[in-house]
Amino acid sequence: MEQIRKWIAENPTIYSIVIYVLLAICVLILIQLLRRFLRKQVTDTTARYKSQKGIEIIGYIVLIFLTVSYFTGNIRDFTLAVGLFTAGIAITLQELVLSIAGSLYIFIVKVYQPGDRIEINGIKGDVIDVDSIYTTMMEIGQWVSSDNYSGRIVKLSNAFVFKGPVYNYSKDFPFIWDEFNLPFTYNSDIELAKSIVIKIASHVLSEFTAKSKSQWKAVVNKYYIEDALLDPTLAISLTDNWIEFNLRYIVDYKKRRATKHVLFNEIHKEVKQSNGKVSLASTTLELVKIPEIKIDMNNS
Structure with missing residues (x-):
């Protein structure tokens, strides 16, 4: 025992570092034990995740205060140590510091x-x-x-x-605008085609439209933004081959692909049931005149 005290008196720096490392290890072990306890006891996924993150953050804060209080004895030493530590970290670990600052920014903002x-x-x-x-x-x-x-x-x-x-895609307003084009032949009943597309779009998208309208009001009140039309809209343009319908609508950001499939499928069914009054167009090649080929057999 006397030899240990003598060694401590002769090597105070090494002894302090060893004690600090042991304390830090105890804190880290305690953090892991608490995280495991919460993982087993908390059944709700969101609550379990947030509680584990909270324990992790608290553990880091305890380690920082433990380090500062252990190696500094007064306020003057504290400010000097913090200054030197910050300068050293900023130079050698710029990307790491920026990542930690980014995490705080993500959490606060x-x-x-x-x-x-x-x-x-x-x-x-x-x-x-x-x-x-x-x-x-x-x-x-x-x-x-x-x-x-x-x-x-x-x-x-x-x-x-x-x-x-x-x-x-999901903060404040979990909806996005999407669109697709539908080509109809010039022989189609365009008014009937318009009524088919709008009727199906209004029916399929009614739930998204209703929910988005209530949330869009909160967005307009929170941000400097103009009001927007959330109901399905149809724009028509003429091309060389067909009449093009452009359907624009709002949809849940996670259901974009599935919703487009339903719209295409329902519109195609209605078009087939129109008895030829409405038909979808496709790229065609029209031969106006076949050139005449003359063969002179006498010169052969």
């Missing part, structure tokens, strides 16, 4: 949160986790058409919130 669909740094997907350094996303698109999952999980540095635009 609520740029996005788990469950949101976003596009950032050219990557589109659903946010499944946000920690102190990375945003984890389930990727959408790439080699898969429309808004379907590709199956890849992407980890993206939180620093990217400062480096470019962040497109959020």
Whole structure:
């Protein structure tokens, strides 16, 4: 025992570092134990996720205060230590500091949160986790058409919130505008075609239109933005081959592909039941005149 006290007296710096490391390990172990306890006890997914993140953040704060209080004895030393520590971190770990700052910015400003669909740094997907350094996303698109999952999980540095635009599909207004074109022949009953398209669009999209109208009012009140038409709209243009209908409508951001399928299917059924009064057009080639070919057999 006397030898240990003697060694501590001769090596106070090493002893302090060892004690600090042991305390830090105890804090980290406690954090993991609490996270495991919450994972087993809390059944609700959202509450479990938020509680685990809260324990993680509190643990980091405790570690910071433990470090500062352990290695500094007064306010003067505290400010000096913080200044030196900050300068060193800013120089050597710029990207890490920017990522941590990005996570605080995401949390405070609520740029996005788990469950949101976003596009950032050219990557589109659903946010499944946000920690102190990375945003984890389930990727959408790439080699898969429309808004379907590709199956890849992407980890993206939180620093990217400062480096470019962040497109959020679901915050404040979880609806998007979509459109598609329908070609009708010039022989079609255009008024009947218009009534078919508008009737089907109004029926299929009625739920989205009603919900979007109530939420759009909140968006208009919150932001400096003009009011918009949320009902399905139809624009007609003439081309060389057909009359083109452009249907524009609003839809839930997660149901864009499925809704377009239903619209196409229902419109096609109605067109087939019109007894030829309305018909969809396709690209055709019309031969006006076949050139005459003369063969002189006498010169052969």
